[in-house]
Amino acid sequence: MWSWFTCEGGQSVGYRDVEVRGSGADAAGQTSPRFEPWSQKKAAILAKYSTAEKLSIATSFLSGGEKVVVKTQSSVTDKVKNRLEQLDDFEEGSVREMLNLSQQEYASRIEELHQALRQAWDQDQRVRALKIAIQCSKLLVDTSVVQFYPSKFVLITDILDNFGQLVYQRIHSKAEYLKPGSKVAVPLPVDFTPDQVPESAKETCRNWFFKIASVRELIPRFYVETAILRSYSFLTQREYSRALMRLTGAICGIGDPLVAAYARCYLCRVGMSLAPEAHEHVLENFWHFLLTYPQLERPVVQQLLRQQKLDLSTYLTLYCPALDWILQCVAQGASEGLLDQVLSRCKDQCNSALLLNSVMTAFRPDYVASRALELVGLMRDCDDASFPKHVLLRTLGLCLTLADPPEDQRRQVLSQAWKAISKLRNPGDYLSCAEVWIEYPCKHFTVREVDALLGALVRQLVPDRAYEQHPQQLVRLVERLVRHVSDFGRLCAMEHLLPLLDLLPREGGARLRGCKAQTRDPLVLHALMHVGQALHGSLNALTLEDERRHIAQLLCGFLQRVGFGRDFEAQLAFYVDARAAFSTLDPVLAQLVQDVNLLAMRTRQVVKGHHTRKTAAFVRALHDRSSSVGAGGGTTDGLARLYLNALNLLVALGQEHYLYHLDKVDSNDALYGGDPKFRAQLEQLCGSVLDQLLAHLRVLGESGQVERQARLALELLQRLVVGANLERRPIFALAVSLWGLAHRHAALDHRTSVRCLEFVKQRASRAGNKGPYAELATKLQIPSPV
Known part of the structure; x- marks a missing residue:
């Protein structure tokens, strides 16, 4: 469906991502259908945040870990006592560490834990399942391989989500109630209220929260309670907001800023799924993140970076998935005033490029575009070493493809943004920005400004043949240029267009894909038809055979680049006009016959071989058109x-x-x-x-x-x-x-x-x-x- 914004340079970002972030909620507080769900983010995180370092895992449930001893309990008191003893045993020891695991082996071990949790639950071993969930949560304390932490977070929280769902279903299955006037117990309806829940089910629910509250360590206690937060619906309808705010405060006790950021991400994710109308905890989590941001400059973080041989820029990109999700929740249904408030706090407290990029990603593009000049100024003041500046410029450019800045600021925005882009020395970074920003002058200025930018781009890429390393970005840039220039004739007359086209690779797939691009734009077709008629009109009895063949090849190439999708009648009308315009060139007529016959086969493909009266008449018309082109002479x-x-x-x-x-x-x-x-x-x-x-x-x-x-x-x-x-x-x-x-x-x-x-x-x-x-x-x- 939608792709999602990434925070590292050189990676493609979908055009619609800005719109996704800015989508709001309706009056009832329901999540917008365009709100990007977590399920779409997971695959991208797992693919992006990988490592070749060796990993370790501490658990008592894999390969020689804990052995389950089933005891008989004579009473409920003995049963409760035994379960508490099992929890105490877990707290005291029996955990073993597995070292030197590759990333794939680590993911396999995590999946084994997931299977062990399901198996324990199916065997009615609730305490064992809880212990597995607690041990999984404790893995999120470890940042020994910090580059892998976002992917580890995805793997572990999948297990916790499953555990929370199992607990909820367990309580729900015990919560049968009697309808008024009925003596037969029935399951709770989907929209049940706490008044309908029997006391036995409520007691079971409280017991789960009490068990989790007895866990001594903060991080596993936080994660497991957040995982079963949905079960509060059995107790009260007003508990969500209070619980979310309480857990928000609990995160302040987590010392590692990266671990704390992902804990806030998980809380906001669970909160949005359970109570999308509750926004207090979301904003509070973001303000707390701003307060703790200076921790990134503390010696303990610098020491971690030295140990793992990371630079600050790479380390900050690890925060992107968590921060993007938190800010997406903040921007859900937000007003422009909240964006001003967020920008003001970011500027006063840290002026971080990381935060600025996530803010532009999260809020609606029209909000961002109206502040484009201010944002360019903030980018100029950001520290280049802390976060890639080209990512900021690209993100702003993507916003401006979806919304326009104030008219009196458009030229100034382009001037300042392009000045910053021109200072980028890495060709890949430069092209990632130019590819997006080339659309801006095409929409708001004349061909002269576009040509000036193309000249600057060619001058930047020609030295050392830097363009050869980035063919895909060059092709995308040219495609955007052709798609958004309104005057195609003046585009062809640009001084720097041909030098730019010469930079495209002469071999390989990039130029071939550019040649395969089709158009139905009436302005482009009119311009090319006019050029084709001029070429055709230049032919006479004295024209050399090679020249006739060359012109025929050009016109055939033009015909193959025209496509009207499923508007087959418009396609046929174009072929009729082309036959009238290029009637003296046999290769062009042969191409038209083949194109018309292909159109008949495409029609058959659409109707799956079963023609209606309308499509049958259309196909007969196609055959009439193709057969009306006479065969060549007997000696050709x-x-x-x-x-x-x-x-x-x-x-x-x-x-x-x-x-x-x-x-x-x-x-x-x-x-x-x-x-x-x-x-x-x-x-x-x-x-x-x-x-x-x-x-x-x-x-x-x-x-x-x-x-x-x-x-x-x-x-x-x-x-x-x-x-x-x-x-x-x-x-x-x-x-x-x-x-x-x-x-x-x-x-x-x-x-x-x-x-x-x-x-x-x-x-x-x-x-x-x-x-x-x-x-x-x-x-x-x-x-x-x-």
């Missing part, structure tokens, strides 16, 4: 090509079993397969076609066109080898004569002759090097190249 190479293909068709019709069939239609293989009269008629037609080809070969020889004669002779020989019966001596003699004719004037490419002879030898080897193919292979000798 086009007609010779047609005869060669006719030979292929006749050979295929002679097969006993066809490769393709139409549904519910009996083909000739079913009607006449093996019939002597049918085969005789096919042979007669083949003879007629062969006579026409031999006559054309004679005409080519008499007119001195020896190169065309040689090519046609060799192609006809290849058809005979594939489909003719060489055991007939006249056919065999004709094949040998065609080989001699093809090489008589040494006008044929040597490699073509080699390929043809190799094919004949392959056919001979299939027959055991016996028969006419083996004899033909000995007769065909390649003259030595001069």
Whole structure:
């Protein structure tokens, strides 16, 4: 669905991401359907935050860990006492550490813990399941491999979410109630109230919270209680807000700023799923994060960075998923006034580029665009070493593709932003910004400003051939440019357009993808049609054949770049206009015939072979249009090509079993397969076609066109080898004569002759090097190249 903003440089960011962040809630406090759910973020986090370092895991439930001892309890008191003893045993020891795990092995161990939790729950071992959840939570204390922490958070919280769901379902299953006037207990409805919950279920719910409250360590106690927070709905309807604020305060006791940030992220995530209308805890978590931000400059953090050989910029990007989620929750249904308040606090307390990027990511693009000039100034004051500045510029550029800044500030915004972009020395960083910002002058200024930016871009990329390392970004930049320039004619006249196009890779997939791009823009089509008519009008009787062929290739390329999607009638109308405009060029007419026939097949594909009256009439119209284009003259190479293909068709019709069939239609293989009269008629037609080809070969020889004669002779020989019966001596003699004719004037490419002879030898080897193919292979000798 939607992609999500990333906080590291050089990575692609979807255009719609800004809009997703800014989407609000309705009056009832329901989450907007455009609010990006956590499930979409998880895969991106796991892919992005990886490590090659060795990991460790401490647990008593894997490979020789804790053994379960099932005791018999004579009373409820003994049962409770035994469970408390199990918790005490867990607190005191039996935890073993597994070292030197790769990232994949670590993820596998986490999944084993997940399976162990489910198995314990299915076996009615509730305390064991709780202990697994607690041990999983304790893994989030460890930051020994800090680059992997965001991915570890995703893996662990998946287990906690499952545990919370199991607890909720357990209590819900025990909460059957009696409807008024009924004596049969029924399950609670979806929208139940605490008044409908029986006291036994409430007692079970309280017991779960009491067990978790007995956990001595803060982080596991916080995470497990947050995981089962949904179960408060069995006790009271007003507990969510108080519990969320209480847990927000508990996070202040976590000393590691990264661990605390992800704890706040988890609390906001659970809070948004349970009570989207409760915003107090979300904003409070963000304010607390701002207060603790100076901790990132403390010696303990600097020591961690030195130990793990990380720079501050890389370390700060680890906060991005947590901070992005918190700010997305803050921006949910927020007003412009809240954005001003957030920017003011960020500026007063830390002026962090990390925070500024997340703020622009989270809030609605029109809010951001109206403050674009202020944001550019804040970027200028940010520390380059703490966070990549090109990411800030790219994020602002993406916002401005979706919303416009005030009209009186547009030129100043472009001037200051491009000045900052020009200072970027890394070509990848520079292109990641230019790719987005090139759309801004196309929308708000003239071609002159766009051309000036293109000139600056070319000058930046040409030294040291820096453009060769970033072909994809260059292609995306050109695509944006073409898509958003309104005056296509003036675009083609730009001074720096061709130098920019020369930077595109001449080989590989990038330029090919650029060539495959189709358009239906009426302005672009009108401009290109005008240019094509001018080229076509320049042809006359004195025009050289090479020039005619070159113009035909250009026009065919233009026709292939026009696509109207599923508007097939508009596509046909365009082809009709093109046939009228380019009527004297046979290759263009042939291209139009193929395009019209392809349109008929696309129509059949859309209706899945079952035409309606409307589509059937449309397909008949397509065939009428294509058949109205006359065939070429009797002495043209086009007609010779047609005869060669006719030979292929006749050979295929002679097969006993066809490769393709139409549904519910009996083909000739079913009607006449093996019939002597049918085969005789096919042979007669083949003879007629062969006579026409031999006559054309004679005409080519008499007119001195020896190169065309040689090519046609060799192609006809290849058809005979594939489909003719060489055991007939006249056919065999004709094949040998065609080989001699093809090489008589040494006008044929040597490699073509080699390929043809190799094919004949392959056919001979299939027959055991016996028969006419083996004899033909000995007769065909390649003259030595001069």
